[in-house]
Amino acid sequence: ILNVEQSPQSLHVQEGDSTNFTCSFPSSNFYALHWYRWETAKSPEALFVMTLNGDEKKKGRISATLNTKEGYSYLYIKGSQPEDSATYLCAQGSGNTGKLIFGQGTTLQVKP
Amino acid sequence: DAGITQSPRHKVTETGTPVTLRCHQTENHRYMYWYRQDPGHGLRLIHYSYGVKDTDKGEVSDGYSVSRSKTEDFLLTLESATSSQTSVYFCATSGGSYEQYFGPGTRLTVT
Secondary structure, eight states, X not given: OOSOEEEOSEEEEETTOOEEEEEEOOOTTOOEEEXXXXXXXXXOEEEEEEOSTTOXXXXXXXXXXXXXXXXXXXXXXXXXXXXXXXXXXXXXXXXXXTEEEEOOOEXXXXXO | OOOEEEEOSEEEEOTTOOEEEEXXXXXXXXXXXXXXXXXXTEEEEEEEXXXXXXXXXXXXXXXXXEEEEETTXXXXXXXXXXXXXXXXXXXXXXXXXXXXXXXXXXXXXXO
């Protein structure tokens, strides 16, 4: 994998469904993996930053895991709510300059 | 939220004209970044700065230049705007704790 890739590109779920997205990234020279939440007409907001293999982070109903050896991260949303509707971006950080390479995002639509 | 503002928020300009976008922060963050957002491409890094007068290129730097003469301001200049530079431009800052904080964005249309 040469780039940061996210799947699926978009997802439509019903309120109450649990869902998950995948972020794949180059596993060599890993530094950090970021997840951002981006609501329409707003700016991206940081959800998680993970640096260690096996890291698991949680914020409310949203959690993320990291596997640096195989180059993937999962984002889980438990019991999706309409307010979870947004685009979820992952990005790989490179070195201490903080440069980020973003994936194209997964757009989640939660229907009431 | 980090205090990040961008100006202008919207701009329409003609092909061939120079354009400067400004990012201003009040958090004394060392690192600043300019991204562009285009459908199908997500966010792509244009240039970044790791200190006053210290800048470097990102993924899509052709046609853009930047300057940072003081910690709080990071300017992005399109020397001669082209239609391919129509986009939404986001500034971000980081204090070195990995997280980046994004400004509200500038919508630029080049006609």
